[in-house]
Amino acid sequence: MEYALKSRNVGRASLILIIFDNFDKYLKEEVGDEHYTALSGLLEFFAESHEHPSEGVWAQYSDKQANTLFALSDQAAVKITTRLGSKGLTTPLLLWNLPRREFEGVINEVAELTGAKNFDAELLWNLLGGNVRELGDLVIRYGWDVRRWLQDRVIDHVIQVLTGAAKQEGKLPTDVLERLIELARGNAKDLGLNDTAHPDAVMGYFGLLESNVIINVRLPGTVYLSELPREPWVGRWYAYQIPAYYWVVKAIIEKGSINVGVGDVLKNN
Structure with missing residues (x-):
């Protein structure tokens, strides 16, 4: 030093x-x-x-x-x-992703550079939420294939987290999911939320926080370097790292099963 x-x-x-x-x-x-x-x-x-x-x-x-x-x-x-x-x-300092307008500008620039034509900027915002790193992963590793990226990077990760939590507790994934839904519903009711998948309701139970599916956005004394968007995947205390995680957790809770696919996730978008 x-x-x-x-x-x-x-x-x-x-x-x-x-x-x-x-x-x-x-x-x-x-x-x-x-x-x-x-x-x-x-x-x-x-x-x-x-x-x-x-x-x-x-x-x-x-x-x-x-x-x-x-x-x-x-x-x-x-x-x-x-x-x-x-x-x-x-x-603690919190630096968030790009705002929607700026992010869509980046999407258009990258699309022009890569020759991409058939892309949905609104869908990309709803899945990536301004996260430039994930946009780069989608473009470079998956060639703009949103469905393959969603399955490999997001759905499989959430399922692995929940099954890992079940294994650690010596229980079945269905048992963990039932408890997650019960806890989230209780929190949503206490907080006056009508969305069981809301980040403040899910709160990072069963490894979702440790695995960075959900992040804490309100540590004591936090100074915000950027404004958080008013979107369903961002709460007062917690937020999903990328919106795609929110839609996956929402699909799992609505279906009552971890066996969800891309279609289950995209139906709300």
């Missing part, structure tokens, strides 16, 4: 900003740190150092404004950050 600061001649700067981008992905995929042990230690180190800037690594830079930014997407990693509370002025 000290070497990095010195090698960048930060002594001449008035503001120091250190960014750890996709650090959770690096730890999980490259290091094999499934429980983010290293992340926990690093967060604690920086929180402590920012709380006492006149000591340790920041001592010779105490006359400068210093910030450290961790860009995280995995909810298991995000959950670890909540242990810090407000230590070192820790502040």
